[in-house]
Amino acid sequence: MDPILDKLTKTRARMLLSNPWFGAQAMHLKFVEDNEHPTFSVDGTHMFFNREFAGSLNSRVLEFVLAHEVLHCSLRHCWRRNGRDAKTWNIATDYAINQILKDSGFMIHPQALLDSKFQGMTADQIYDLVRSEQRKQKNGAAQGQSGQSQESDQGTSGEQGEDSAQSPSGAGTGDSGEGSPQITGEVVDAPQKEGSGMAEAEEGNSEFDWQIATEQATRAAMKAGKMPGHLARLMEDSIRESNEDWVSILREFLQRLAPSNYSFRTPNRRIQGVTLPGIQRDVVGSLVLAVDTSGSVDEAMFKQFSEEFSSIVEEVRPHRVILIQADTRVSSYEEVQIGAPIELSRIGGGGTKFQPVFDKVHEEGEDPAALLYFTDLLPSDAPEEPDYPVLWVSPSWCENRTGFGQHVRISGVK
Numbered sequence: 001m002d003p004i005l006d007k008l009t010k011t012r013a014r015m016l017l018s019n020p021w022f023g024a025q026a027m028h029l030k031f032v033e034d035n036e037h038p039t040f041s042v043d044g045t046h047m048f049f050n051r052e053f054a055g056s057l058n059s060r061v062l063e064f065v066l067a068h069e070v071l072h073c074s075l076r077h078c079w080r081r082n083g084r085d086a087k088t089w090n091i092a093t094d095y096a097i098n099q100i101l102k103d104s105g106f107m108i109h110p111q112a113l114l115d116s117k118f119q120g121m122t123a124d125q126i127y128d129l130v131r132s133e134q135r136k137q138k139n140g141a142a143q144g145q146s147g148q149s150q151e152s153d154q155g156t157s158g159e160q161g162e163d164s165a166q167s168p169s170g171a172g173t174g175d176s177g178e179g180s181p182q183i184t185g186e187v188v189d190a191p192q193k194e195g196s197g198m199a200e201a202e203e204g205n206s207e208f209d210w211q212i213a214t215e216q217a218t219r220a221a222m223k224a225g226k227m228p229g230h231l232a233r234l235m236e237d238s239i240r241e242s243n244e245d246w247v248s249i250l251r252e253f254l255q256r257l258a259p260s261n262y263s264f265r266t267p268n269r270r271i272q273g274v275t276l277p278g279i280q281r282d283v284v285g286s287l288v289l290a291v292d293t294s295g296s297v298d299e300a301m302f303k304q305f306s307e308e309f310s311s312i313v314e315e316v317r318p319h320r321v322i323l324i325q326a327d328t329r330v331s332s333y334e335e336v337q338i339g340a341p342i343e344l345s346r347i348g349g350g351g352t353k354f355q356p357v358f359d360k361v362h363e364e365g366e367d368p369a370a371l372l373y374f375t376d377l378l379p380s381d382a383p384e385e386p387d388y389p390v391l392w393v394s395p396s397w398c399e400n401r402t403g404f405g406q407h408v409r410i411s412g413v414k
Contacts, residue, residue, distance in 0.1 A: 004051050005031055011062050019104075021221035021231065022067040025074060028205060028213050041186035042069040044078040045204040057109075064106040068185045071097045074214045077123060078190040079207040084127060086188075088134065092127035093187055104228050211409075253370070253391050253406060285369040287318040288361055289336075292375035294327040294352040322366060328353045328380070330360045352376075354383035354402065361386070377402070 001009075008031050015023030026047075034041065034048035041048045047069050057065060072078060077093045094113040099120075102108050118126050191204055205213075221227035318338075325332040327350040352375070361368065370389040377394050383402060390405030 004033075004049070004054050007062070008049065008054060008066075011059060012066060014059075015063055015066065019063070019067065020224060020226050021217050022063075022070050024217040024220060025070045025210075025213055026066055028210070029069070029073070037186065039185055040065055040069055041188055042072050042078065043188045043204075044073050044190040044207070044210065060107040061109050064101060064108055064112075065185055067101055067104075067106055068094075068097055068112075069187075071100060072185070072187040073205075073210050075123070076207050076210060077187045080123075081189055085131075088127060088130055089123070090186055092130055093123040094185070095126050095130075096121065096123040100231065100234065103230055212407075253389070253408075285318060286320040286322060286366055288322045288324060288366065288368045288371040290324040290326060290357045290371060290373045290375075292327070292352055292373070293325045293331065294350060294376075294378075318369065322361075322364075322368070324357055324360060326353075326357050326360075327351060328356070330356050333360055333364070352379045353381045354379045355381050358383055358386050373405075 012023060012026045015026060017023070029042065029047040030045065032046045032048050033051055035050050035052070037048060037050055039050055039053045047066070054062070072093060075093070075097070077089075081089045091113060095115060095118045098108060098112045098114045099116070099118060102114065103119075108114060118129075121129075190207070218227065218232065222232060321336040321338065323332070323334050323336045324330055354373070354375075357371075357373070361371065368388050370391060371386070372391045372393055374393045377392060379402075385404040392402065392405050392407045394407070394409060
């Protein structure tokens with residue numbers, strides 16, 4: 001094996017034992033050599049490394065660098081730039097990340113961007129402060145140049161604009177050792193599926209994939225007793241804030257069924273902070289809504305499931321809606337009147353089996369446009385994949401083990 005790649009692979013393997021939260025998530029990144037970049041970078045799918053730089057690091061500092069790149073993904077920095085200046089975004093995210101890693105006990109690279117004044121701040125907050133400092137530096141430089149001779153162009157040929165990535169004056173030098181602090185790893189925007197330059201056979205990790213990976217790693221590390229308290233609190237806040245709104249994903253899910261029949265030109269009312277596209281005409285066929293009434297679905301979860309049904313029907317307005325309640329068997333099968341409020345009363349309370357719902361749909365001769373299954377995803381069976389789309393809707397802590405369908409998590413239910 002290539003010695004540098006072997007070094008990276010072994011370091012990541014050690015982290016699975018010493019720092020399992022970081023090690024488990026690092027497994028979702030593919031090492032790719034990129035010597036055009038001086039250090040490391042990450043795009044949510046690949047961890048790019050400079051051969052010379054990687055070879056110069058001792059094992060402890062290399063662990064820091066790998067953890068640094070993982071945190072860019074865990075905190076979704078690859079997806080959250082939103083048009084902000086890329087270099088300044090890198091500075092801001094590095095300041096946020098490196099303080100977390102220092103508090104987690106990592107050996108910080110001597111040239112890493114680190115300043116205790118940013119402790120506890122998000123990358124977004126740091127970005128605004130850094131930009132403000134950049135503007136002050138630019139204005140100060142402009143005032144200083146105003147007294148220079150018009151014949152001298154010294155300093156103007158290399159003048160940097162507002163989008164330059166200079167770090168704030170004095171920032172980082174107090175905690176990060178000698179010399180001017182440098183970026184030890186770069187975060188780049190996650191590649192888009194179209195025109196990303198990736199091989200067609202290669203599927204990149206999405207922001208939602210990382211949300212799932214982070215939550216799984218958090219639960220595993222906490223169970224093993226190897227999750228630092230401050231990091232656990234940070235991840236709880238991040239997960240809670242970044243839970244994708246199920247309505248937004250539902251919209252995209254149904255757009256794929258009838259993409260030409262939705263338009264933002266006639267937007268619908270807002271639900272849970274999401275503006276849905278107006279539906280130009282009713283083209284979605286039968287929609288099956290299944291709800292898990294098993295004993296493992298607690299009352300808070302069941303209540304939220306109930307609240308979401310009416311919103312779905314109101315926004316989607318399919319031709320026909322079938323409502324199924326089931327635990328290990330189907331206990332209720334009924335057609336719902338479009339426009340009427342949907343009220344669920346728990347019927348059942350036993351274990352969970354998914355196959356009876358799909359069998360019932362088949363027995364009734366239904367050919368639905370899609371089936372939405374509200375559940376905690378704890379079945380005792382392995383259902384067969386039907387020939388229509390399935391969207392599993394569950395609380396944020398659940399993991400889709402069915403092997404098919406799309407999974408969306410609803411916030412607000414623990």
